[in-house]
Every structure is written in structure tokens, then in C-alpha cells.
Amino acid sequence: xxxxxxxxxxxxxxxxxxxxxxxxxxxxxxxxxxxxxxxxxxxxxxxxxxxxxxxxxxxxxxxxxxxxxxxxxxxxxxxxxxxxxxxxxxxxxxxxxxxxxxxxxxxxxxxxxxxxxxxxxxxxxxxxxxxxxxxxxxxxxxxxxxxxxxxxxxxxxxxxxxxxxxxxxxxxxxxxxxxxxxxxxxxxxxxxxxxxxxxxxxxxxxxxxxxxxxxxxxxxxxxxxxxxxxxxxxxxxxxxxxxxxxxxxxxxxxxxxxxxxxxxxxxxxxxxxxxxxxxxxxxxxxxxxxxxxxxxxxxxxxxxxxxxxxxxxxxxxxxxxxxxxxxxxxxxxxxxxxxxxxxxxxxxxxxxxxxxxxxxxxxxxxxxxxxxxxxxxxxxxxxxxxxxxxxxxxxxxxxxxxxxxxxxxxxxxxxxxxxxxxxxxxxxxxxxxxxxxxxxxxxxxxxxxxxxxxxxxxxxxxxxxxxxxxxxxxxxxxxxxxxxxxxxxxxxxxxxxxxxxxxxxxxxxxxxxxxxxxxxxxxxxxxxxxxxxxxxxxxxxxxxxxxxxxxxxxxxxxxxxxx
Ligand code: BGC
Numbered sequence: 001x002x003x004x005x006x007x008x009x010x011x012x013x014x015x016x017x018x019x020x021x022x023x024x025x026x027x028x029x030x031x032x033x034x035x036x037x038x039x040x041x042x043x044x045x046x047x048x049x050x051x052x053x054x055x056x057x058x059x060x061x062x063x064x065x066x067x068x069x070x071x072x073x074x075x076x077x078x079x080x081x082x083x084x085x086x087x088x089x090x091x092x093x094x095x096x097x098x099x100x101x102x103x104x105x106x107x108x109x110x111x112x113x114x115x116x117x118x119x120x121x122x123x124x125x126x127x128x129x130x131x132x133x134x135x136x137x138x139x140x141x142x143x144x145x146x147x148x149x150x151x152x153x154x155x156x157x158x159x160x161x162x163x164x165x166x167x168x169x170x171x172x173x174x175x176x177x178x179x180x181x182x183x184x185x186x187x188x189x190x191x192x193x194x195x196x197x198x199x200x201x202x203x204x205x206x207x208x209x210x211x212x213x214x215x216x217x218x219x220x221x222x223x224x225x226x227x228x229x230x231x232x233x234x235x236x237x238x239x240x241x242x243x244x245x246x247x248x249x250x251x252x253x254x255x256x257x258x259x260x261x262x263x264x265x266x267x268x269x270x271x272x273x274x275x276x277x278x279x280x281x282x283x284x285x286x287x288x289x290x291x292x293x294x295x296x297x298x299x300x301x302x303x304x305x306x307x308x309x310x311x312x313x314x315x316x317x318x319x320x321x322x323x324x325x326x327x328x329x330x331x332x333x334x335x336x337x338x339x340x341x342x343x344x345x346x347x348x349x350x351x352x353x354x355x356x357x358x359x360x361x362x363x364x365x366x367x368x369x370x371x372x373x374x375x376x377x378x379x380x381x382x383x384x385x386x387x388x389x390x391x392x393x394x395x396x397x398x399x400x401x402x403x404x405x406x407x408x409x410x411x412x413x414x415x416x417x418x419x420x421x422x423x424x425x426x427x428x429x430x431x432x433x434x435x436x437x438x439x440x441x442x443x444x445x446x447x448x449x450x451x452x453x454x455x456x457x458x459x460x461x462x463x464x465x466x467x468x469x470x471x472x473x474x475x476x477x478x479x480x481x482x483x484x485x486x487x488x489x490x491x492x493x494x495x496x497x498x499x500x501x502x503x504x505x506x507x508x509x510x511x512x513x514x515x516x517x518x519x520x521x522x523x524x525x526x527x528x529x530x531x532x533x534x535x536x537x538x539x540x541x542x543x544x545x546x547x548x549x550x551x552x553x554x555x556x557x558x559x560x561x562x563x
Contacts, residue, residue, distance in 0.1 A: 026264050030168040030374035030506070040255060041165055045173040047231055050224040051116060051157035052177035054123060054217060056184025058150055061213050062089055063334060063355070064192025070205040078136060086469065089334070091140055093465035095126075095147020096154065097458045103152040104454030105297060111242075112160040112235045112450075117228035119156055123149030123221050131215035155457040159450065162441025163235040164255055166268075167508045171373035171438045178434040179366040185333060186359035188213065193356070237509070240272045241446055248272070268508075270535060272446070275510035277531050279447025285527070300448045304455070309516040310448060316501065317440040317456035323493045324436035325463035327389055328486030329428045331471040332358060332421060338475060339421065343400060344407025344414035353418065358425050365429035377505040378435050379497055385431020386494035390487050392424035397483030404480060432493065436460070442504055443512050 028034055035042045065071055065079075066088075072079030078088045099119065106115040126146020133139040158174050165173040191213050199206030236255065239248035249269050253260040256268070283290060287299045304310050332339065336354035345353065372381055396417045403413045440456040441449075474482040502515045 027166045027168040031172055031371040034169045034374070035172055035370070038166070038169060038257070040257060041169055041173055042176075044164060044232060044255075045161045045176045046180075047227055048116070048157050048161055048224075049177045049180035050220045050227070051119070051153040052180030053184040053187075053220055054224070055150055055154050056181035056186075057188045057217055057220075058092065058123075058146065058184070059181075059330075059333070060185040060188035060359070061192060061217070062092070064189060064196065065210040065213060068192075068196050068205065068210045069201060069203065070199075070207050071210045074207070075133075075136060075139065078139060084136065086472075088139060088143060090465050090468050092143045092147035092150065093461050093468065095144040096151030097461040097465065099148035099151020099153075100155045100457035100461055101151075101454045102148070103155045104450040106152070107156055107159060107238075107450040107454075108241075108297070109293070112156060112163065112238050113228050113232045116153060116156040116160065116232075117225055119149045119152030120221050120225035120228065121149070122146070122152065124218055124225070125149075127214060127217045127221065131211050131218075151457070151461055154460070155453050158437045158441045159453050160232070160235055162438070162509075163237040164233070166256065167506050168374060170442055170509075171378065171435075171505065172370045174438045174441055175366065175369045175373055175434040178429075178437055179363070179370065182359070182362040182366050182429060182433070186363050189355050189359050191216070193352075236269070237272055237276075237446055240269070240276045245269070245273065271508060271510045274528075274531050274535055276446050277535070278528055279445050281527055281531065283447065297451070301451055304448050304452055309513070310444075310452075313443045313516055314452055314455065317443065317452060318459040319496070320432070320436050320439055321456050321460035322463045323489060323496070324432045325460060325467050326486065326489040327386075327428055327432060327493065328393065328467070328471075328483075328489070329425070329433070330464055330467045331482070331486065332425060333362075334468055335471050335475065336421065338472070340418060342475060342479070343396075343417040344403070344411065345418060354421075357422060361422050361425045362429050362433075365426040366434065369430035369434040372430070373434060373438065374505060377503050378438065379501055379503050381431050382435050382497045382501070383494055385427045386490050386497065388427040389424050389431075390490035390494060392420040392427065393483045393487035393490060395420045396424075397480045397487060400480035400483060439504065442507075442509055443516070445513065446509075 028037060066085060067080065072082075076082055077084045079085070099122070103115050103119065106118060110118065123146050126142045126144070126149060129138050129142025130146065133142060157177055161173050161177060162170055195209045195212050196205070198209045198212070233251045233254065234244075234247065236248040236252040239245065239251060249260050249265070252269055253262070253265050256262075256265055258265050283296055283299055283303075286303075287296075290296045290299045304314050333355070336358050337351040340350050340354040369381070399413050399417045399420075403410045407414050440453050444452040471482065474485065478485070504512065504515065507515065
């Protein structure tokens with residue numbers, strides 16, 4: 001069905017006119033056009049992406065602060081070349097690793113939106129401690145607590161966005177958070193760059209030079225915190241999971257800008273409901289003794305590892321996170337000035353060219369992703385990105401190997417290497433930068449989604465931590481080999497996507513099982529058939545669900561009691 005026809009259908013159809021809905025096309029266009037049309041999805045996703053902004057800002061702000069004169073004087077073991085420098089950077093990643101994991105139970109129990117609120121509080125405490133730090137321990141504790149908040153946000157925000165967006169816009173909407181991450185990195189760099197002049201960059205530098213960038217984070221954090229209570233709605237999928245279906249219907253109708261009895265809203269709510277009941281019934285039948293939410297959560301974690309189709313998805317989500325980090329993006333973001341110096345570029349403008357320009361390219365190149373991930377699909381965008389990233393690493397490594405001892409006489413080779421660093425960042429930004437966040441939000445069934453995302457995102461943070469640790473060692477010891485090392489991982493990404501990664505573009509979340517063989521077994525197929533029969537719902541051809549509909553049975557009552 002053409003977009004125009006689908007569009008017309010959405011606007012004109014009444015319940016009586018439409019007995020069944022072709023959801024795929026009925027949702028309308030994807031990309032920019034779709035986002036502009038679904039202005040509320042755009043607004044909510046942008047607002048929640050304040051979390052992504054905090055993520056990027058926090059990652060970026062520290063590098064500029066560490067080299068500020070006043071900071072170095074007050075914290076000699078942390079600033080400059082202090083022996084604790086590596087740790088003050090990486091303790092945040094360790095906190096984030098913990099935060100991503102603990103957000104799973106919070107997102108299930110408190111709701112997605114309130115888990116983000118808790119994260120904002122942790123982030124605020126961390127920010128206040130860092131901005132007001134008078135000794136190393138305050139700084140370290142602040143970074144760790146702030147990191148926990150950050151880890152929670154990095155898991156909670158894409159989870160929430162993925163669950164409110166329709167399938168045709170899911171990729172674009174989640175990409176907005178990557179856009180916000182990149183913007184946060186860029187803005188923190190330029191802010192550090194500006195505030196370092198407060199009181200001058202010499203001895204008279206004011207402490208405000210570094211306290212201000214630490215403190216300013218509270219503005220977006222407080223805005224997001226308030227928004228969690230007054231702006232962001234509950235995720236309709238979470239509402240169905242906790243059996244607040246009437247609210248889910250109301251939220252969905254608001255999100256889709258369609259009346260509650262509209263066939264599209266009806267079809268989607270029934271699809272979500274069928275998915276949620278399937279998960280609950282699976283647990284009930286497989287683990288009849290699991291009654292409390294803790295016992296159920298334990299079984300769900302276990303299932304993630306034991307059920308072949310879930311373990312497969314978990315591996316994919318985690319491996320993608322791992323590979324995202326091992327493309328070497330943060331090696332560049334954290335150590336670009338060092339790299340630029342090592343390829344023969346020197347002078348005061350090096351850090352501007354390195355971190356400053358890298359930051360701008362990173363933001364600009366995320367924009368096309370918003371338009372392409374839901375149009376061209378995840379696979380092709382990932383493959384093109386991976387191919388160009390590996391090409392960049394290969395060329396940089398080779399130039400480095402050839403001119404290692406003669407950069408001074410071959411300045412153009414140094415510039416060529418710098419250009420390929422920028423080209424690398426460009427290709428990262430629209431591809432795996434975004435898609436690594438989209439994939440885990442969409443491939444898991446509702447019952448285990450939060451748990452699985454927590455694990456996947458924690459892999460991102462621990463890999464980020466490892467990169468921070470090993471890059472300077474590699475740059476010092478294997479030098480150009482560092483880029484061959486990252487070249488190898490970008491090639492692995494390319495081949496793995498080409499041969500193994502299924503396409504998820506436009507697939508409704510509740511139908512992901514089909515891609516992973518989740519409903520192939522006789523037992524699971526029977527279970528789904530029973531549910532569909534019971535709900536008189538097949539995902540494409542559904543009856544009207546109304547506020548008076550009632551499907552209460554033992555399972556519903558048990559599901560309700562668990563929450
Ligand atoms: C990654 C970050 C990285 C950023 C760069 C994100 O997707 O997870 O580690 O610093 O992209 O834009």
C-alpha cells in the first residue's frame with residue numbers, strides 16, 4: 001500500500017469501515033517525514049533525549065577539566081599527568097555499568113519513566129559532589145554516583161523511546177538520543193574551551209573555570225526530572241505489562257493522535273496485549289512455582305540465558321554494544337589530541353582540530369541517520385558504515401606505519417591521516433553509533449526486555465571502560481598497530497552484520513519472535529494460538545478492544561498481583 005493511501009486510511013477510516021488493519025503500511029511514512037507528522041513522538045523523544053545529552057556531556061566534560069590549571073593545582077594526583085587520572089575518568093564508566101544493570105528491575109517495577117527520574121536524582125547528586133569537590137574522594141564518589149545515574153539513563157531512555165514509537169519511526173526516534181549524545185559531547189568540549197578563560201588560563205585561573213561546566217549539568221538533569229513527572233507519559237507497553245490496560249489504551253491513542261476506538265490503536269493494543277500475555281503464560285506454564293516478582297524476575301533472567309532464541313538475541317545485543325565500542329570511537333573521542341600529535345600535527349590548535357572538529361562531525365553525521373535507518377534498514381546502514389570505518393583505520397594505520405619517523409617532512413600525510421580520523425567519525429555517527437542503541441530496544445519480548453537491555457547496555461559501558469584503559473597503552477607501545485587493531489574489529493562488524501544479523505526495520509516489537517525462531521516450537525506455537533484465540537486476536541485482524549472489554553482470568557489476576 002502506498003504511503004498516501006495508508007495516510008488517507010488513517011485519517012478517514014472509522015471502526016465500522018475497517019475490520020482489519022494492515023499495520024505495516026497504515027502507520028505511514030518513516031524518517032523525517034514520519035517524525036514531523038507524528039509531532040508528539042518527535043517531541044517526547046527529543047525531550048527524553050535530554051538523557052542522551054547528559055550522557056554525552058558527562059563523557060566529554062572531564063577531558064577539558066583535567067588539564068585546567070586551577071584543577072591541576074587543587075587535585076595534583078588527578079589533573080595533568082597525575083597517577084589517578086585514568087581512574088577519575090573510568091570510575092564513571094564503572095558506575096554506569098552498575099547503573100545499567102540496576103535499572104532493569106527499576107524500569108519493570110517503578111515504570112520506565114520513573115526509573116529515568118531516579119537516574120536523574122543520582123546524576124544530580126553526582127554533579128553536585130563533583131562541582132563542589134574539595135578533595136579527591138568527593139570527586140571520585142561524585143563521578144561514581146553520577147555514573148550510576150548515567151548508566152540508568154543510557155538504558156532507560158532508549159527503552160522508553162523504543163516502546164512509545166510506532167514501528168515505522170522506532171529507529172529514527174531512538175536515533176534522536178544518539179544525536180543528543182553527540183551534541184552533549186560537542187557542547188561540553190566547547191564549554192570547557194570557553195570557561196577555561198575565566199580568570200585567565202595561567203595562575204590566576206578561577207575555580208569557576210572547571211566548577212561551572214560540572215555544575216551546569218544540573219540544568220538539563222532537573223528539566224528531565226520534572227519532565228518525568230509532568231511531561232513524559234508512561235510507556236503503553238509497560239502499562240500493559242502491569243495490567244493497566246485502560247491507561248495503556250488512553251496513552252496509545254494520545255501517542256498515535258487517533259481515537260481510542262480507531263482500528264490502528266485497537267490493533268496495536270491487542271498486539272501488545274497478546275505479547276504480554278504470551279510472556280506471562282510462558283512463565284506460568286514453565287515455572288508454576290514462581291509466584292513472587294523476585295522469583296519471576298529470577299526465572300526471566302535464567303530464561304534469557306537458557307532459551308536458545310532469547311540467548312541468541314542477548315548475544316546479538318551485547319556483541320553489537322561491544323563492537324560499537326571496539327570500533328575505537330572513544331579511543332578517538334578521549335585521545336584525539338594525543339593521536340593528532342602522534343601523526344605529526346602540533347601547535348595550539350591541535351585540540352581544537354582534534355576534539356572540536358571531531359565533535360562537530362559527530363553531531364552533523366548523526367542527522368542523516370534519522371532519515372535512513374527506518375528507510376534503508378539497519379543492516380545496510382551498518383554495513384556501509386563498517387566498511388568505511390575499516391577503510392579509515394586501515395589508511396591511518398598504513399600512513400602511520402610508513403611515516404612514523406618522518407611526519408615532519410610529510411605534513412600532507414599527517415593531514416591525510418587526520419582527514420581519515422574525521423571520515424571515521426562521520427561513518428560511525430550515522431551507523432553503529434545509532435543502531436547499537438536501536439537494536440536492543442526492539443528485539444526482545446516485553447517480559448525480558450528490561451533485563452536484556454540492562455545487560456546489553458552494561459556491556460557497552462564495560463567495553464567503554466576497557467577502551468579508555470587500553471588505548472593509551474596501545475598508542476605508546478604498538479603505535480600504528482592501534483589502528484590495525486580497530487580495523488580488525490570494524491571488519492568483524494561488517495562480516496557479522498552481513499552474514500548473521502537479521503533486519504528489524506518496521507517489524508512490530510511483538511512480531512520479533514519470528515526473526516529469532518521464538519515461536520517455532522510446538523509448545524510455544526500452541527501457547528500463542530491459545531492466546532490469540534482467547535483474545536480473538538490475530539496480530540493483523542483484530543476485534544475492537546474497549547474500556548469495558550474484559551479478559552479476566554486466573555492469569556490476569558496473577559499478573560496483577562505480581563505488581
Ligand atoms: C557511544 C559512546 C560514544 C558516542 C559518540 C555512543 O553511541 O555509546 O560511547 O562516545 O556514541 O557519539
